[in-house]
Amino acid sequence: xxxxxxxxxxxxxxxxxxxxxxxxxxxxxxxxxxxxxxxxxxxxxxxxxxxxxxxxxxxxxxxxxxxxxxxxxxxxxxxxxxxxxxxxxxxxxxxxxxxxxxxxxxxxxxxxxxxxxxxxxxxxxxxxxxxxxxxxxxxxxxxxxxxxxxxxxxxxxxxxxxxxxxxxxxxxxxxxxxxxx
Numbered sequence: 001x002x003x004x005x006x007x008x009x010x011x012x013x014x015x016x017x018x019x020x021x022x023x024x025x026x027x028x029x030x031x032x033x034x035x036x037x038x039x040x041x042x043x044x045x046x047x048x049x050x051x052x053x054x055x056x057x058x059x060x061x062x063x064x065x066x067x068x069x070x071x072x073x074x075x076x077x078x079x080x081x082x083x084x085x086x087x088x089x090x091x092x093x094x095x096x097x098x099x100x101x102x103x104x105x106x107x108x109x110x111x112x113x114x115x116x117x118x119x120x121x122x123x124x125x126x127x128x129x130x131x132x133x134x135x136x137x138x139x140x141x142x143x144x145x146x147x148x149x150x151x152x153x154x155x156x157x158x159x160x161x162x163x164x165x166x167x168x169x170x171x172x173x174x175x176x177x178x179x180x181x
Contacts, residue, residue: 010058029075036079050075117167125160
């Protein structure tokens, strides 16, 4: 069965087709959920909520554009909706420091370590950081998605970068000290 037929069957509430769609996309969408969630348990909950929304709204997909892209948008919006309800964002009215680029050698820090410390960021910083840096959203888009103002988006990104830079610097310092022993 092709993807178009699978989608059509899901539109007709075919449980077997829904199960097949879940098997086909759950690992990719779990990665999306994990990026925006506090931990893997929360990511699993977000994935389940995303699939409920996907099956509820699948009739809105008109076979135009990427189905996987549509699934990812639904998933991101589902996760962000949870955080909007939790009111994790504070309105920030402070000067924004944008100069927080982190210069590290690719061999200094593993991808797993980077993903781990990003996931440990406070919600408001993690969400903005992932939307801006990992997924390429503009501050204007982020402000609309998260129902915050643009200044809050910029400030949360700057704060996320500061925290990550300090965490990485501390990690590299501790690695250097361990190698001297």
